Amino acid sequence: MSDPDDSPGLESERIVEQDETYDHDEYGLVEVTGIWKGVEQIDATHNTDQKDKIIVRYSAEQDGGPVTELTDTFDEFLDAIE
16 A cells, blocks of 8 residues: 555645746746756656655746756745746
8 A cells, every 4th residue: 555645635736847937936937947856856746745855946037147046845836836
């Protein structure tokens, strides 16, 4: 039987995908450049209730110039794009 911590929760309908753009509260339009679960890179994520932290790496332009790549936990990123 699967671990209940690995099953989708209420947030499972929100999907973040690598190479997609999102409207971020602080940085405007951002592009997801990487999604990591633990130490493994993944292509998309939709479950905030997994045991391992999911990290979203993204880039944005600020004042016409590129910003160094930024990172948030999946939950923080979801909060910023909702």
